[in-house]
Amino acid sequence: MxxxxxxxxxxxxxxxxxxxxxxxxxxxxxxxxxxxxxxxxxxxxxxxxxxxxxxxxxxxxxxxxxxxxxxxxxxxxxxxxxxxxxxxxxxxxxxxxxxxxxxxxxxxxxxxxxxxxxxxxxxxxxxxxxxxxxxxxxxxxxxxxxxxxxxxxxxxxxxxxxxxxxxxxxxxxxxxxxxxxxxxxxxxxxxxxxxxxxxxxxxxxxxxxxxxxxxxxSDLAEVRRFALERQLEETREAENLMRVQRRDMSCRWMMLSSFVEKNDTSAIAELIGGAQKKLDESVSVVWCKNQMLNATVAAYFTKAKREGITVEAKLDIPDDIPVDAAELSMVFANALENAINACTLLPPGKRKIICKCVEYPRFMLKVENTYNGKVRFGSDGLPLSSEDGHGIGTRSIAAFCKKYDASWSYDASDGWFTLRIAF
Known part of the structure; x- marks a missing residue:
C-alpha cells in the first residue's frame, strides 16, 4: 500500500x-x-x-x-x-x-x-x-x-x-x-x-x-419532612377538634334533653341541623390514598387559598402508581410552587390553579395556572427564567420525566400556563 x-x-x-x-x-x-x-x-x-x-x-x-x-x-x-x-x-x-x-x-x-x-x-x-x-x-x-x-x-x-x-x-x-x-x-x-x-x-x-x-x-428529604409535618399538623388538628366536639356534644345532649322535655321539635331540628353542619365542615378532604402525596398537595392547596387563589382539583391517582411516591410528590411540589408564584403576581380575582390527574387510558397529570406577561421557552422546551437560581424546579421535573420515560410539555397561551406529564 x-x-x-x-x-x-x-x-x-x-x-x-x-x-x-x-x-x-x-x-x-x-x-x-x-x-x-x-x-x-x-x-x-x-x-x-x-x-x-x-x-x-x-x-x-x-x-x-x-x-x-x-x-x-x-x-x-x-x-x-x-x-x-x-x-x-x-x-x-x-x-x-x-x-x-x-x-x-x-x-x-x-x-x-x-x-x-x-x-x-x-x-x-x-x-x-x-x-x-x-x-x-x-x-x-x-x-x-x-x-x-x-x-x-x-x-x-x-x-x-x-x-x-x-x-x-x-x-x-x-x-x-x-x-x-x-x-x-x-x-x-x-x-x-x-x-x-x-x-x-x-x-x-x-x-x-x-x-x-x-x-x-435534599429536595426529596424536604418533601418527606414536609409531608410528615403536614400529617402531624392534621393529627393535632383532629385531636383538638375531637376535644371541642366532646365538650360540644355534652352541651348538645343537655340541650336536647331539655328540648325533648318541652316537646320543642323546631329547636330539636335546629340543634341537629347545626350539629350536622359543623360535622360536615370538620371533614378533611382526602385527595388521594397515598399519604405523602395527599399531604403534599393538601399543603400547597392550602397555601394557594391563603394567597387568594381559586383552586380546582380532580385527582384520580391510583393506589399503585408507576413511580416513586416521594419523587412524584416533589413534582407536585415544584409544579404547584411555580403556579402559586405566578398567580401571586396577578390581582385578586384573577388567580386560579387547576390540577387534574387521570388514571386511564394512562396515568397523566396536568397543572394549569393563570399568569401575566410573556413566557419564553428554551430549545429544550423548558421555560426560561432571567433570575439566578430560578428554573431548577422545571429542570427537576424534566429529569424526573426522563428517569421514568414519561413525556412532558409546557405551554403558555391565552393567559394560561400549562404543564402536562404522561406516563
Whole structure:
C-alpha cells in the first residue's frame, strides 16, 4: 500500500468513526428514528460530495477548504436535527474533532517512531479510534445530563477542542511536509493540552452532577419532612377538634334533653341541623390514598387559598402508581410552587390553579395556572427564567420525566400556563 492510498483509507475510516461518534452524542428530535435517519443520509451525502470534490481538485487543495465544505455543514446538520440547540450541540461535534486530533497524533507519532512503517501507522490509527470509543462511552452519559442542566458556559467549552482542531489543521497543511518531526511534536503537544482540558471538563461535569444529585436528594428529604409535618399538623388538628366536639356534644345532649322535655321539635331540628353542619365542615378532604402525596398537595392547596387563589382539583391517582411516591410528590411540589408564584403576581380575582390527574387510558397529570406577561421557552422546551437560581424546579421535573420515560410539555397561551406529564 502506498502512502497516498493509506491516507485515503485513513480519511474514509476517520469520517466513518467520527460520524458514528456524533450520532452517539446527539439526542435527536422526535420522532428520533426519522431525524437520525435524516441526519445520517444528509451527512453521507455531504461526505460523498466532499469525496468527489477531493477527487476533482486534489487532496492537498481540498484539505484547505474541508472545514468549510465538510466540518461546518456537519455542525449545521447536527444542530438542525438535534432536540437541543445552540453551542451545547456544537460541543458534541467539537468533541469528536478532538477525538480525530488524538487519533491523528497517535498514528503520526507511531509512524515516525517506526521509521515510516505504513502498516503500524494504520494499526495505531484504528486502535486509537477503538480506544477512544470507550472513553466517549464513559463521557457520554455525563454530557447528556449536562445538556439539560447547564445553560451557560458552552462557548468556553467549545473553544478548547475547536482551537486544538484548527491548530492541528494548520500544522498538517503548512508545517507537516517541511519539518515533520517538529510538526508531530507540536500536534502531540496541543493534543495533550486539550486532553488535559477534557479531563478537567469531565471532572467539572461529575462535580456539577453530584451537586445536583445532592440537591435532588435534599429536595426529596424536604418533601418527606414536609409531608410528615403536614400529617402531624392534621393529627393535632383532629385531636383538638375531637376535644371541642366532646365538650360540644355534652352541651348538645343537655340541650336536647331539655328540648325533648318541652316537646320543642323546631329547636330539636335546629340543634341537629347545626350539629350536622359543623360535622360536615370538620371533614378533611382526602385527595388521594397515598399519604405523602395527599399531604403534599393538601399543603400547597392550602397555601394557594391563603394567597387568594381559586383552586380546582380532580385527582384520580391510583393506589399503585408507576413511580416513586416521594419523587412524584416533589413534582407536585415544584409544579404547584411555580403556579402559586405566578398567580401571586396577578390581582385578586384573577388567580386560579387547576390540577387534574387521570388514571386511564394512562396515568397523566396536568397543572394549569393563570399568569401575566410573556413566557419564553428554551430549545429544550423548558421555560426560561432571567433570575439566578430560578428554573431548577422545571429542570427537576424534566429529569424526573426522563428517569421514568414519561413525556412532558409546557405551554403558555391565552393567559394560561400549562404543564402536562404522561406516563
Amino acid at each position: 502506498t502512502q497516498e492510498e493509506l491516507i485515503n483509507v485513513l480519511i474514509v475510516f476517520s469520517h466513518t468513526f467520527l460520524g458514528a461518534y456524533v450520532m452517539m452524542f446527539t439526542e435527536f428530535r422526535e420522532p428520533r428514528r426519522v431525524w437520525r435517519l435524516r441526519w445520517a443520509v444528509t451527512a453521507e451525502l455531504d461526505i460523498a460530495a466532499n469525496g468527489l470534490l477531493c477527487a476533482v481538485i486534489g487532496r492537498d487543495i481540498w484539505m484547505y477548504c474541508a472545514v468549510f465544505t465538510l466540518t461546518i455543514p456537519i455542525i449545521i446538520i447536527t444542530v438542525f436535527c438535534s432536540l437541543h440547540k445552540g453551542l451545547r450541540v456544537v460541543f458534541s461535534v467539537c468533541t469528536c474533532l478532538w477525538v480525530g486530533c488524538v487519533a491523528f497524533s497517535c498514528s503520526e507519532t507511531a509512524y515516525w517512531l517506526s521509521g515510516g512503517n505504513l502498516w503500524i501507522r494504520l494499526a495505531v490509527h484504528v486502535a486509537a479510534y477503538v480506544a477512544l470509543y470507550f472513553v466517549l462511552c464513559r463521557f457520554r452519559p455525563y454530557y447528556k445530563r449536562m445538556v439539560r442542566l447547564l445553560d451557560h458556559g458552552w462557548s468556553v467549552l467549545c473553544m478548547i477542542p475547536t482551537v486544538t482542531f484548527l491548530v492541528a489543521l494548520y500544522i498538517i497543511n503548512f508545517l507537516l511536509t517541511e519539518k515533520t518531526m517538529i510538526s508531530v511534536i507540536a500536534i502531540c503537544g496541543i493534543t495533550i493540552i486539550c486532553t488535559c482540558a477534557y479531563s478537567l471538563i469531565y471532572l467539572f461535569f461529575v462535580k456539577v452532577l453530584d451537586d445536583y444529585e445532592l440537591k435532588t436528594s
